[in-house]
Amino acid sequence: xxxxxxxxxxxxxxxxxxDRAFDEMREPGxxxxxxxxxxxxxxxxxxxxxLARRKQSVDLAFLTQGITFTVYGRxxxxxxxxxxxxxxxxxxxxxxxxxxRGLTQRITALNLFLRDVYSDAKILADHVVPRELVYSxxxxxxxxxxxxxxxxxxxxxxxxxxxRMNNGEFVVLEDNLRVPSGVSYMLTNxxxxxxxxxxxxxxxxxxxxxHYPQLLLATLRSLAPEGRPEPNIVLLTPGVFNSAYFEHTxxxxxxxxxxxxxxxxxxxxxxxxxxxxxGLKRVDVIYRRVDDDFSDPLIFxxxxxxxxxxxxxxxxxxxxxVANAFGTGLADDKAVYAYVPQMIRYYLDEDAILPNVETFxxxxxxxxxxxxxxxxKLVVKAVGESGGYGMLIGPRSTRSQREEFARQIEANxxxxxxxxxxxxxxxPCLIDDRLEPRHVDLRPYILFGDKxxxxxxxxxxxxxxxxxxxxxxxxGGGSKDTWVLQS
Amino acid sequence: xxxxxxxxxxxxxxxxRVADSLYWMSRYLERAENTARLLDVTMSLMLxxxxxxxxxxxxxxxAALGKPADAAWDGGLDAMALKLVFxxxxxxxxIYCVNAARENARQVREEISxxxxxxLNRLFHQIHAPLAERQFSSNMGDLLASVVxxxxxxxxxxxxxxxxxxxxxxxxxxxxLERAYATATLLEVYQPELFQAQERERSGYQYLxxxxxxxxxxxxxAYCQVYTADLSPDRMLEFLVLNRDFPHAIRYCVDTxxxxxxxxxxxxxxxxxxxxxxxVGKLHALLGYTTIREILAGDPAAFLHDIxxxxxxIHELIYRYYVHYSIQSALAV
Numbered sequence: 001x002x003x004x005x006x007x008x009x010x011x012x013x014x015x016x017x018x019d020r021a022f023d024e025m026r027e028p029g030x031x032x033x034x035x036x037x038x039x040x041x042x043x044x045x046x047x048x049x050x051l052a053r054r055k056q057s058v059d060l061a062f063l064t065q066g067i068t069f070t071v072y073g074r075x076x077x078x079x080x081x082x083x084x085x086x087x088x089x090x091x092x093x094x095x096x097x098x099x100x101r102g103l104t105q106r107i108t109a110l111n112l113f114l115r116d117v118y119s120d121a122k123i124l125a126d127h128v129v130p131r132e133l134v135y136s137x138x139x140x141x142x143x144x145x146x147x148x149x150x151x152x153x154x155x156x157x158x159x160x161x162x163x164r165m166n167n168g169e170f171v172v173l174e175d176n177l178r179v180p181s182g183v184s185y186m187l188t189n190x191x192x193x194x195x196x197x198x199x200x201x202x203x204x205x206x207x208x209x210x211h212y213p214q215l216l217l218a219t220l221r222s223l224a225p226e227g228r229p230e231p232n233i234v235l236l237t238p239g240v241f242n243s244a245y246f247e248h249t250x251x252x253x254x255x256x257x258x259x260x261x262x263x264x265x266x267x268x269x270x271x272x273x274x275x276x277x278x279g280l281k282r283v284d285v286i287y288r289r290v291d292d293d294f295s296d297p298l299i300f301x302x303x304x305x306x307x308x309x310x311x312x313x314x315x316x317x318x319x320x321x322v323a324n325a326f327g328t329g330l331a332d333d334k335a336v337y338a339y340v341p342q343m344i345r346y347y348l349d350e351d352a353i354l355p356n357v358e359t360f361x362x363x364x365x366x367x368x369x370x371x372x373x374x375x376x377k378l379v380v381k382a383v384g385e386s387g388g389y390g391m392l393i394g395p396r397s398t399r400s401q402r403e404e405f406a407r408q409i410e411a412n413x414x415x416x417x418x419x420x421x422x423x424x425x426x427x428p429c430l431i432d433d434r435l436e437p438r439h440v441d442l443r444p445y446i447l448f449g450d451k452x453x454x455x456x457x458x459x460x461x462x463x464x465x466x467x468x469x470x471x472x473x474x475x476g477g478g479s480k481d482t483w484v485l486q487s
Numbered sequence: 488x489x490x491x492x493x494x495x496x497x498x499x500x501x502x503x504r505v506a507d508s509l510y511w512m513s514r515y516l517e518r519a520e521n522t523a524r525l526l527d528v529t530m531s532l533m534l535x536x537x538x539x540x541x542x543x544x545x546x547x548x549x550a551a552l553g554k555p556a557d558a559a560w561d562g563g564l565d566a567m568a569l570k571l572v573f574x575x576x577x578x579x580x581x582i583y584c585v586n587a588a589r590e591n592a593r594q595v596r597e598e599i600s601x602x603x604x605x606x607l608n609r610l611f612h613q614i615h616a617p618l619a620e621r622q623f624s625s626n627m628g629d630l631l632a633s634v635v636x637x638x639x640x641x642x643x644x645x646x647x648x649x650x651x652x653x654x655x656x657x658x659x660x661x662x663x664l665e666r667a668y669a670t671a672t673l674l675e676v677y678q679p680e681l682f683q684a685q686e687r688e689r690s691g692y693q694y695l696x697x698x699x700x701x702x703x704x705x706x707x708x709a710y711c712q713v714y715t716a717d718l719s720p721d722r723m724l725e726f727l728v729l730n731r732d733f734p735h736a737i738r739y740c741v742d743t744x745x746x747x748x749x750x751x752x753x754x755x756x757x758x759x760x761x762x763x764x765x766x767v768g769k770l771h772a773l774l775g776y777t778t779i780r781e782i783l784a785g786d787p788a789a790f791l792h793d794i795x796x797x798x799x800x801i802h803e804l805i806y807r808y809y810v811h812y813s814i815q816s817a818l819a820v
Contacts, residue, residue, distance in 0.1 A: 240594045249597040259597050264504050268818060277653060277751065277809040278500040279817045 012043055014434050022166050023437060024089055024427035035090050035485060042200050043087075043435075052433050054196050055086055061192070082185055083478030085429040088193055089440060089460040090204075096456055096484045099162065099170055102354030103444060104452045105344060107158055110175065110331050111448065112347040114154040117330065118144045128346050129339045133363075136414050137336065138384045139178075139329025141292065143299055147316055149325050150223045151450065156323035157216070157287075158446040159183075159458075162354070164425035171355050173422075173441065174337060177328040179289050182479070183445050184247035186459040187212060187254075189481035205486040207456040212445065213254035219449030220285045223321045231284035234260045234274065238290050238306045248289055262290070267310030270317040285321045286311075292326050334383040334417045335361055358420055362413040371418040372409065375402045378418040380409070393469060395421050422469070427480065429462060439463040441471050442482065456484035500754065503810045505595050506657045510805075512591035513661030519584035520638045521669045525551060525703050526571055526581075527631040532699045533564065535692065547680075551673045551703070552579045565624045572630070573620050581634055585614055600648040603641060610637035653754055660747040660805065667740035668798045670704055674727055675791040681720040682787075694718065701727075704735040724787065725779035728794075737794060738774040744801065745771050751809070760808040763801070770797045 018026060025036045032040045043051070062081040091099075116123050117134055124131045134140060159180030161173040190209055194201050217233065224231035237248040239261050252259035264274050265283065273280035288295065294304040299312040314320045330336065338359040341352040360367040360378070371378055375394050382390030392405045409416050426437035444458030460480040461471035471477040529548045533541055542560045545567065561567065574580045589611045592599060613619065614634065623630060642662070649655050677700050697718045701707040704727060713730070714722045730736040745767050752760070773794075782790050 246596075253597045258502055260502060261504065264502050266814060268814065275503040275810075275812075275817075276500040277503055277506045277657075278754075279812070280814070281500070 012435055016435055016437060020166060021423050022164055022168055022425035024425055024440065035092055038203060039088070039200065042197065049433065051086065051430055055430065058086070058192050058196060083464055084189060085462055085478055085480045086196060087428060087430060088481045088483045089427050091482060091484045093485055093487050098353065099444065100454055103160055103446050103454055105348065105350060105353055106160065106172065106340065107155065107446050107448055107452060109340065109344040109347050110177065111152065111154055113343045114328060114331055115152050118327065119146060123343065123346055128342050133335055134330065137330050137333045139292070139327065139333060141327030143312065144327040150225065150321050153223060153448055154325040155328050156219055156223060156448050159443045160446065162442045163422060166423055171357055173357055174334065175332045177324060177332040179291065180445070181244045181247055182443060182459045183212060184250040185479050186457065189479060193481040204483060206483040207486055209455040209457050212455045213251060215447055215453050215455065217255045219447040219453065220287055220323060222449035223323055224284050225318055225321055228284045232282060233285040233287065234258045234283055235287045236260055236290055238294065244289065262305065262307045265308035267308065267314050270314045270319050272308065272311060272314045272320045283320060285323065288322050288324065292329065295326065334381050335414070338417065357422065360418040362409055362416045362418065368409065368413055372406055375406060377421060379421050380405055380416055380418045382415055383417055393421065439469055439471065440480065457482035501653050505598055506653065507810045508591040508595045509598065509654050509657040510661040512588045513658040514665040515584040515588035515591065516638050516641065517662045517665040518579070519581050519588065520635055522552060522571065522579055522581050522584065523631045523634045526568060527628060528699050528702045530568060530627060532695060535695055547676055550676045553672060554579060568627060569623055572623065582614055585611055598654050602644045602648045606637070606641040606644050610634070610641065613637065653751055656747040656750050659743055663740040663743040663747065664798060664802060666735060667737050668795055670727060670735055670737050671791050671794045671798065673703055674724065675788060678788050678791065681723070697723065706733065706735055709733050721779060721783060729774060729779060741770050741774055760804070763804040763808050766797065766801050766804050770794070770801065
């Protein structure tokens with residue numbers, strides 16, 4: 001391709017709008033960004049309905065292979081295919097280098113924070129993070145106090161949500177330190193895209209991600225209790241009715257480990273066993289996809305049938321590793337999030353490479369007054385929720401919704417934070433045979449065992465509804481393959 | 488290299504819950520097939536009016552499916568047939584068994600092959616299609632045949648795509664046990680009629696009934712190959728109970744059960760299930776060394792009843808050793 005030669009993109013883009021929001025593919029003037037030129041040329045060279053045809057064949061593949069998630073609220077859990085977009089999202093080598101450094105720094109600090117809070121709590125004594133903020137957190141687990149975890153790793157698997165702002169820089173929207181999901185879609189998207197655009201993929205020099213299951217297995221293995229050189233590693237799922245059940249079966253199969261449910265496990269003398277056809281077999285590492293609350297009815301919720309009674313005591317005795325550790329939700333509380341830059345400074349003596357989004361803490365009187373006066377411009381979120389639940393998007397809310405939120409904030413200010421309504425980046429998506437811009441975020445997956453590992457890329461989530469800012473799959477979001485370029 | 492090899496050999500045992508699901512997936516599919524075939528055979532027998540009246544035939548089939556003896560007969564043959572296929576609450580209906588099989592398969596998605604899963608899914612969607620129920624009375628035979636076909640495809644695809652490890656053996660175990668039990672039940676139900684009429688005075692209608700019995704086990708053609716079309720009750724009983732090469736014969740099923748259990752033990756082996764071996768070995772020896780003359784000299788009904796009881800016992804022992812074993816016994820090893 002010769003640079004500067006005008007591309008005939010008019011039919012493809014139609015009246016594709018460009019405004020203040022950063023467009024992943026096009027400069028504000030309408031020019032296609034350098035890294036996207038080859039993609040644009042390929043698209044322009046395809047016959048008109050070729051894209052739609054390829055999309056159909058991928059749809060069929062998803063359906064027959066049962067790559068689905070379960071939607072709640074119907075009689076029998078309804079299975080749907082995960083919505084996806086065929087056009088890849090590109091990230092240049094320089095952009096990725098910065099993201100990778102920023103995430104490594106962040107995960108390191110968050111781990112140190114968890115270790116500190118659950119042992120000496122120096123950061124609280126030094127008034128860097130307010131004590132009442134930590135101890136009032138719904139996900140703080142007092143049972144974790146003074147407990148030694150293997151390699152001091154509390155969060156082995158993290159999914160951090162990044163947004164790209166108008167200036168082209170990435171910021172951190174939130175960290176998911178409990179049971180982040182979606183990685184199976186990242187891997188599936190890649191497989192599909194390689195089949196759909198083989199030459200284009202080869203010509204771009206995309207960094208591979210397919211080794212994620214192996215890295216995850218190595219991470220879990222590195223956290224095994226001492227004296228267990230051939231650890232038995234299992235994935236604990238809540239079961240077939242969980243919306244991420246496909247991902248659990250997928251990862252278990254890819255790693256070659258057993259997929260267990262709580263009812264397969266039992267403890268005896270603080271050792272966890274699973275029931276096999278050949279008797280009981282000791283379990284050494286549990287990759288846990290069940291929330292804290294449901295993990296052990298003796299310690300957490302007594303009415304949970306999903307966990308394993310006695311698991312926590314076996315864990316406390318050091319006979320089994322559970323990843324992620326219990327109580328990590330403390331550090332992804334949306335109010336604690338506001339202090340991550342201070343944590344990075346406190347523990348690492350560095351400035352945060354990836355900035356936070358400006359966040360108002362509603363337990364602070366001044367900030368609360370400001371937020372309540374500007375509810376129509378801000379986004380309000382419940383601190384302990386994830387998946388896009390418990391949220392008010394000011395500019396799109398009705399008066400009664402705002403009044404309802406104002407009441408709830410007044411009743412329990414600690415439970416909410418507010419952020420400006422963000423104008424984050426958009427990427428072109430294939431909508432009815434045409435390209436239209438949709439808001440996207442980026443969730444890279446970070447693994448932390450004996451070292452930090454991040455597969456280049458992650459899940460680019462798309463708000464498929466026009467103008468929508470919500471990318472969560474539970475709220476109608478889809479995804480794209482993410483190509484991190486070698487150069 | 489050595490490490491990898493060891494890790495692979497460790498994976499031969501499987502979770503009890505997974506074994507349980509595979510076993511029941513397989514049993515339910517065999518049961519669905521059995522219901523579909525018995526219904527098909529019975530409905531086509533009904534086309535010939537006969538000494539055996541419709542009610543008696545229906546009751547006989549119901550008894551062969553393990554329904555209570557007083558299973559309601561309301562005379563509406565089509566409606567009853569429809570229920571036996573589509574009643575989601577009747578545990579012997581085709582749809583109930585297919586649903587249960589798929590639900591079991593869904594819980595062990597990581598254990599069965601994608602091809603198997605797709606076959607089972609197709610069968611499930613086929614029987615749940617809105618048209619299937621509405622058009623049932625006009626093409627009952629087609630639908631029942633396609634259910635049986637779908638199950639055969641599932642088994643074939645499983646045999647050629649799934650690793651023949653423990654999971655596959657549990658599938659074989661479920662199928663064979665269900666089949667041995669079903670054949671024994673069927674023969675026990677038919678057995679009084681079978682010996683009622685003497686060979687010489689047999690009418691065309693009675694001949695049809697005997698063909699019906701063989702077809703209920705897909706055994707008509709196989710029987711003819713071995714004994715010619717001369718249908719004698721003694722030989723039929725011999726064929727369906729003692730033949731070692733016919734897949735629906737009880738002896739063949741028990742041989743398969745034995746080989747599946749041996750294979751499961753080879754890959755496990757920490758605990759030796761003496762009682763289970765004894766239970767299977769006893770039934771195996773009974774079928775291997777008893778002659779049809781001995782059976783006929785005694786009480787054939789009691790003989791068949793005893794086989795069913797032994798099958799149930801084997802089922803319990805499989806559970807006790809592989810699925811619901813007590814923790815104390817497992818910790819003691």
